[in-house]
Amino acid sequence: MVMDFLVPKAQLYKISGHVSGGPNAPSPSAVGISLAFQTLTGGSAFIQMSQTYDPATGNFEMRNIVWFSYRTGTAIAPTFTRRASRTRPAGTR
Numbered sequence: 758m759v760m761d762f763l764v765p766k767a768q769l770y771k772i773s774g775h776v777s778g779g780p781n782a783p784s785p786s787a788v789g790i791s792l793a794f795q796t797l798t799g800g801s802a803f804i805q806m807s808q809t810y811d812p813a814t815g816n817f818e819m820r821n822i823v824w825f826s827y828r829t830g831t832a833i834a835p836t837f838t839r840r841a842s843r844t845r846p847a848g849t850r
Contacts, residue, residue, distance in 0.1 A: 773818040776810075776833070784815030785833045792819075792827040803830065 772792075778784050791805045810817040 767823050769820070770822045770824060771818060771820050772822055772829070773816070776815045776817060778815070784812055786812045788817065788833050790817060790819065791830045792822070793830055794825055794827050 776784055776788050788810055789805065790808055790810075791803045793801055793803045796802055806819045806822065808817055808819045
């Protein structure tokens, strides 16, 4: 048995945007942006695409996305602040 398929070349898209740290706050130093979609069986799945992110501006871009209905998700790396502390004996201030 021989089968031939004709598969048209898919048009690729770009998703771009901006991640903000909030009013008067810098953009996060690292983010991970994923795309979620519904599978043919009704479940959901996520894909993490290659992306560019500029922490100085907060701008991100994902290229070569095949057309589909997606939801986006963002994971932002937590920022830890180290504080110096002194140990004091109990009962002192």
